[in-house]
Amino acid sequence: DGGITQSPKYLFRKEGQNVTLSCEQNLNHDAMYWYRQDPGQGLRLIYYSQIVNDFQKGDIAEGYSVSREKKESFPLTVTSAQKNPTAFYLCASSSGLAGATDTQYFGPGTRLTVL
Amino acid sequence: AQKVTQAQTEISVVEKEDVTLDCVYETRDTTYYLFWYKQPPSGELVFLIRRNSFDEQNEISGRYSWNFQKSTSSFNFTITASQVVDSAVYFCALSEAQPFQKLVFGTGTRLLVSP
Numbered sequence: 001d002g003g004i005t006q007s008p009k010y011l012f013r014k015e016g017q018n019v020t021l022s023c024e025q026n027l028n029h030d031a032m033y034w035y036r037q038d039p040g041q042g043l044r045l046i047y048y049s050q051i052v053n054d055f056q057k058g059d060i061a062e063g064y065s066v067s068r069e070k071k072e073s074f075p076l077t078v079t080s081a082q083k084n085p086t087a088f089y090l091c092a093s094s095s096g097l098a099g100a101t102d103t104q105y106f107g108p109g110t111r112l113t114v115l
Numbered sequence: 116a117q118k119v120t121q122a123q124t125e126i127s128v129v130e131k132e133d134v135t136l137d138c139v140y141e142t143r144d145t146t147y148y149l150f151w152y153k154q155p156p157s158g159e160l161v162f163l164i165r166r167n168s169f170d171e172q173n174e175i176s177g178r179y180s181w182n183f184q185k186s187t188s189s190f191n192f193t194i195t196a197s198q199v200v201d202s203a204v205y206f207c208a209l210s211e212a213q214p215f216q217k218l219v220f221g222t223g224t225r226l227l228v229s230p
Binding site: 031040041042043044045048058088090092094102103104105106107108109111 | 119124150152157158159160161162165206208216217218220221222223
């Protein structure tokens, strides 16, 4: 079955630690995205990548880093510089068609809690 | 700047009632796309529909229907004969055509359907 997987489902971190969230897709999509969701709020874009070895900052990139070494993988690292990292993190991918004719499909999410 | 407003924070209905979720958007582009996603308690966002700005025809898919009106910048979503399984948070989102598909989400409407 094609889809997007995220791991782990739940993650606990101590203050001052970096953590990496995994996102893998087998949809053969070129574009991948990371969003953050806080309670009662919509999703906000952290980073996106339209092609392997290239990525761009979204609206709230401070305190986060990403890499895109393989087409199917787009890991997100939450660094100790992120002041309020407790949130629900969602990864998405899309075929990467030009313009906005594309549809983003989402993974199941990772809930990160800082202790 | 793009903006999506979902004024209804939470709606409660009894099973078999019809319910309409409102979505109002702002954009300066003439070419744009509108989306609805469903987020069940599991957390994953499920794609429901994509609509482009050139097509104002209403769409029906089973118990779901969408009413797109450019004159009022609205893209409302109606569930007919609601069921308990429809309980979820529903997000409306907007993307402009360029430079890439950046989705701007509303804050979501939580729908609770009780038996």
